[in-house]
Structures are given as structure tokens and as C-alpha cells.
Amino acid sequence: MDNILEIKNVTKEFPGVLALDNVSFNIRRGEVHVLIGENGAGKSTLMKILSGVYQANSGKVLLNGDEIDFSNPKEAQLAGISIIYQEFSLIPYLNAVENIFLGREYKKNGVLDKKRMTEEAKDLLDTFEVEIDLEKSVNQLSVAEQQFIEIAKAVSINDNVLILDEPTATLTNQETEILFNLIRNLKEKGVTMIFISHHLEEAFEIGDRLTCLRDGKWVGTENISDLSEKKIIKMMVGRDIGDTFPDREGKYQKEIMIEVNDLKRNEKEEFINFKVRKGEILGVAGLVGSGRTEMARALIGADKVLSKEIYINGKKVEINSPSDALDNGIGLIPENRKSQGLILGLSVKDNISINSLDKILKSNLFINKKEEKKRSQKLVEDLNIKTPSLKQTVKNLSGGNQQKVVLAKWLGTDSNVLIFDEPTRGIDVGAKLEIYKLMNELVDMGISIIMISSELPEVLAISDRIMIMHKNKINAVLDNNEDVDQETIMYYATGGEQYDRAT
Structure with missing residues (x-):
């Protein structure tokens, strides 16, 4: 079999940490190779060695049969290995063309050849079958569009190996499908991709082979067609993990812990009103852009509002800043931890x-x-x-x-009220289960949780009630029972007014 990359006995140590321990496996030319493992398994460290960010303490890496030892990412890019991180490296106030050709601009008679760069950028994005306004600064584009620009930048330099680190973490389902179509397109053109993901269903949809790391060691490399989700989880954690979600009994109390009235950020929005009982998990669902995170930030005083009234244990409190929220026992675990x-x-x-x-x-x-x-x-x-x-x-x-x-x-x-905004984004299945169990322990202690999540199975498994937002308003609040499923939530999340399961 034709291997484009060969990783042989690679070891990497940091002070007090053995991040990689004698890791060996191969990447075949033109495949989508899925790399999985729990957080801390060594995935990111290995990818940073491949892309020139780190250097291994021992072992070697072969690219097209030749040993490589990059001292910086630029050397790796020139050799044909590029990595797309979760945190993009784009310059926000430059447009797509300027970002794609940054540092290697075309010139004509000593002047920037903007026409040539624009044409090449357009041709490249056309092959991706995505439409992006090339004149807009990238901070005006969606996360998915920014990601496509990162990929275009990498492919335009060289297209041997492309490393995608959690590429779907901040994408909607529709944007994820567009990305997968792009990956299939690049694969047909012979680009080899290493795809890091904690979403196991993505491995089956887009991958050819899969390698698992655990505690810095190589566990195994298998064809995706020979694997099941249960087997992958066992490879990751070293044991059968049982159910993905812990049991949830829903023993919340009748007493209202927090009541939010007339929350409104601007004149264009409707009032937001809701209550959370003591010991309850209120799941907040909705599409990206529905106003879920904005609602939470306004609640804790991080963003300005036109109006709001907040009651904690029946007592009205003034919350004009996150410090006020902390003083009143409200905490926010934010969407962007870094x-x-x-x-x-x-x-x-x-x-x-x-x-x-x-x-x-x-x-x-x-x-x-x-x-x-x-x-x-x-x-x-x-x-x-x-x-x-x-x-x-x-x-x-x-x-x-x-x-x-x-x-x-x-x-x-x-804190008495904790707001979890995408609490399990970008973390592995074992760590997810630990966080779910922790949330259950917290509500058993009487703490109230508001959980914002884009993962509908998570919302359905963890929540006592589900509040669904659409265009900065609450479109429905449902008791979480056997009559509520992903179809129901998506109906309200896309603006449906009265759900009839028979239609």
C-alpha cells in the first residue's frame, strides 16, 4: 500500500508529562484518516510534530519515503503538510483573498497583482463548490466560511497532507455537510487528510481508516468498515463505558430558583421570560444565531440590555455585570473556554x-x-x-x-445557578460522561443548571425541560418526556408555531 506518511517510534516529553510514547502508524496516500482518543491522549501533540510546531525527542517521520524534521510550521507547509486548528489563524480585518495569499502575494511591476490573486482565489473556492464574498473582511463571514478560507489557504500552498483538528466543532449540521462535501472533493483530487474528531458518527461518515491513541500510546489502526461505535469507545477508554449518558431521574423541586422577566437587548427583540426550578436542568436548544448565548450573556450582565428583571429565590436582584452575577450566585461556563x-x-x-x-x-x-x-x-x-x-x-x-x-x-x-454554554464541545466521550455525572450531582445538591447545547441527543438525555429559541425569542418550552424527540425540537428551532406529530 502507498504510504504518504510513516510515523515511527515517535516520543515526545514535556516537563512532568510523557505526551507521546513510542507511537508508530502509517497514513495512506489519498485517504481520510480519522485520529481519535480521549483528551490528553496525544493527538494534538503528534499533529504539532507533523506540522512543525513541536520537534520529537526521538523517533522519526517519513514523508513520501524521506525523513522530515521541521523546525517551524512554514517548513511543513512548503513540504505539503498544513494544519487547520479549531482557533483559526486568519487576519480578521483582511478579506478572503488577502488572507489566502498573505506572505506570498503576487506582484506585477512591483505592485500587488490583486486581479490575479482574486481570480486564483475564486477558481480555488469554485472547486470547493462554496460561494464566499471575496470582498468582505473575514470577521464578517460565518465560522464555516472562515474555515473554508483556511482550507483554501492551505491547499493553495501545497496539497499533500491536510490536518483538520475538530473541524465541525462550531458548525451547524448544514455547514458540516458542506464541509464533508468539500472533504470528499479534496479526496478525489488526491489530497490526504487527517481528521481529528470527538464525534464518532463523523468517523463513519467521512473516514477510511481510524487510529486511536490512549495516554500517549498507539492503541490500534483499523478500517472504518470493520469498526462499531462501541468498539471505538473501548479503544479510546480501555474498557466498555456503558451508556453514553447517565441516568437522569429529574428530582427537581417545585421552588423557583431563578426567574427572568422582560429580558430584552434591543427594540427589535421580543421579551424573554422563563423560570428554572431548584435542582432542575433547563436545556436551551436552537440553531446557531438563535440568540441562546446572547441571552445568557445578557442575563449575567456581560452585554447591555434595554430591560430585565431577575429574581433569585424570590428576591429581586440587580445584575449589571458578571461581578454582580457572581455576587448573586450565578456562574457562566462560557462557550469559548480559551x-x-x-x-x-x-x-x-x-x-x-x-x-x-x-x-x-x-x-x-x-x-x-x-x-x-x-x-x-x-x-x-x-x-x-x-x-x-x-x-x-x-x-x-x-x-x-x-x-x-x-x-x-x-x-x-x-453558585446556586450555573449556565453551561456548550459544556461538552470539543471533548471526548469519556470526559463528556464525567461532566454529565457532575451535572447530575450538582442538581441533586439543589443547584439549578441552564444548559445551552447544539447537540440534540445531549439536550434530550440531560434536560428536565427544554426551552427552544428561534430568532432571539423563546419559541417553545417543553417538558422532556417520551413525546419530545429531535424532530420536535428542530420544528420549533426553525420557527414552527404549533407542532402536530401527525403532519
Whole structure:
């Protein structure tokens, strides 16, 4: 079989962490090779070695039979290996053409040849069968369109190997299908792709072969056609994990924990009104752009509003800033953990403690280091956060463990209401189950949870009631029972007014 990449006995160590341990496998030319593993399994480290971000401590990588050892990503790109990260590297105020040719612009008589670059960019995107306004700055484009520009940029440099790191994490179902069509198109043109994903159904839809890493070691490489979802999960976690979702008994109380009245951000929007009972999980569903995250940000005072009234345990409270929300026992686990939930340059301990400094101060002047370490260590153990120590810088943790640090930060505040915005985005099936179990434990303690999620199976499995938003308004609130399914939710999410299952 023709291998384009051969990974042989690759080992990578960081201080206190063996990220890759003697990993070996091959990538065939022209295939879509799915790479899976729990958070912290070593997937991202290996891809950064392939793309020149890191260098291995030992072992070697062969590209087209020749050994490679890139010292930076530019060398990798010129050799034909490009990586598309979840966090894009585009310049937001430049347009698509300027981003695609950034650093290698065409010139004619010493002047930028904009016509040639525009024509080539248009021809390239036409082969992708996607339409993008080439004149718009990329910050005016959708996430999917930005991703297509990243791919176009990579393919325009060279098209040997394209690494896609969680490419569907922020896409709608429709955008995901467009991306998959693009992947199929690139495959027909001979492009080899490594596809990293935590969504196992995507492996079956788009992949040819699959490799699993666990705890930095190679577990196995199999044809997708020979695998089942259950077998993949066992490869990832090393055991049968049972059900994807834990049992949910729905023992919420009648008492109202939080009541939101007349929430309105601008004159164009309708009033938003809802209640959450003590010990209840209220799932919030809706398409991207329906206003779910905006509603949550307005609730905690992160965004300005025209009006809102909030009651906690029947008492009216004023929440004009996230600090006010924290003082009143409301916490937000944000959609974007890296830019909004964490301070990446600080340690695990510092991130966990930052919202609860009032609990670890001595005489309101100095931090009680012993108490801070004790509280942080307990939360690390309770949430099974994989870190060499409390001193580890958060940016060096895997995505799933970063998410757990965000959760630990809020659990340390003794909040009564927690808003989870896409709580399991970009994390593996094992870590998802841990977070679901944690949510169940929290509501059993009487904490109320508002869970915003784009994953309908998650909404249906975890929620007691489901609030469905469409165009910045609440379109339906449903008790979660056997009569509610994904079809029902999508009906209301797309603007349906009265659902009749018989039609």
C-alpha cells in the first residue's frame, strides 16, 4: 500500500508529562484518516510534530519515503503538510483573498497583482463548490466560511497532507455537510487528510481508516468498515463505558430558583421570560444565531440590555455585570473556554481560585496559600483533572481538562445557578460522561443548571425541560418526556408555531 506518511517510534516529553510514547502508524496516500482518543491522549501533540510546531525527542517521520524534521510550521507547509486548528489563524480585518495569499502575494511591476490573486482565489473556492464574498473582511463571514478560507489557504500552498483538528466543532449540521462535501472533493483530487474528531458518527461518515491513541500510546489502526461505535469507545477508554449518558431521574423541586422577566437587548427583540426550578436542568436548544448565548450573556450582565428583571429565590436582584452575577450566585461556563473561561498563562491553581479569592484571604489582605492549595487540589481530584501538578500552566492541558478547570473555577464559588454554554464541545466521550455525572450531582445538591447545547441527543438525555429559541425569542418550552424527540425540537428551532406529530 502507498504510504504518504510513516510515523515511527515517535516520543515526545514535556516537563512532568510523557505526551507521546513510542507511537508508530502509517497514513495512506489519498485517504481520510480519522485520529481519535480521549483528551490528553496525544493527538494534538503528534499533529504539532507533523506540522512543525513541536520537534520529537526521538523517533522519526517519513514523508513520501524521506525523513522530515521541521523546525517551524512554514517548513511543513512548503513540504505539503498544513494544519487547520479549531482557533483559526486568519487576519480578521483582511478579506478572503488577502488572507489566502498573505506572505506570498503576487506582484506585477512591483505592485500587488490583486486581479490575479482574486481570480486564483475564486477558481480555488469554485472547486470547493462554496460561494464566499471575496470582498468582505473575514470577521464578517460565518465560522464555516472562515474555515473554508483556511482550507483554501492551505491547499493553495501545497496539497499533500491536510490536518483538520475538530473541524465541525462550531458548525451547524448544514455547514458540516458542506464541509464533508468539500472533504470528499479534496479526496478525489488526491489530497490526504487527517481528521481529528470527538464525534464518532463523523468517523463513519467521512473516514477510511481510524487510529486511536490512549495516554500517549498507539492503541490500534483499523478500517472504518470493520469498526462499531462501541468498539471505538473501548479503544479510546480501555474498557466498555456503558451508556453514553447517565441516568437522569429529574428530582427537581417545585421552588423557583431563578426567574427572568422582560429580558430584552434591543427594540427589535421580543421579551424573554422563563423560570428554572431548584435542582432542575433547563436545556436551551436552537440553531446557531438563535440568540441562546446572547441571552445568557445578557442575563449575567456581560452585554447591555434595554430591560430585565431577575429574581433569585424570590428576591429581586440587580445584575449589571458578571461581578454582580457572581455576587448573586450565578456562574457562566462560557462557550469559548480559551478566550472567556480561562487565563491561559496562569496555573491550574490560579485559574481555579480566581473567582473565589474572598474564601481564601487572610484578614482580607493576603491569600492563604495552604487553603488555596487544599481547595484547588480537592476540585482537581473531584473532577479528575489530568495535570502533572497544580502549578501546570493551563494552556498546556488538553481541551477536556481545560473545560474541567473552568468547571472547577465555578464550583469553588458556591453558585446556586450555573449556565453551561456548550459544556461538552470539543471533548471526548469519556470526559463528556464525567461532566454529565457532575451535572447530575450538582442538581441533586439543589443547584439549578441552564444548559445551552447544539447537540440534540445531549439536550434530550440531560434536560428536565427544554426551552427552544428561534430568532432571539423563546419559541417553545417543553417538558422532556417520551413525546419530545429531535424532530420536535428542530420544528420549533426553525420557527414552527404549533407542532402536530401527525403532519
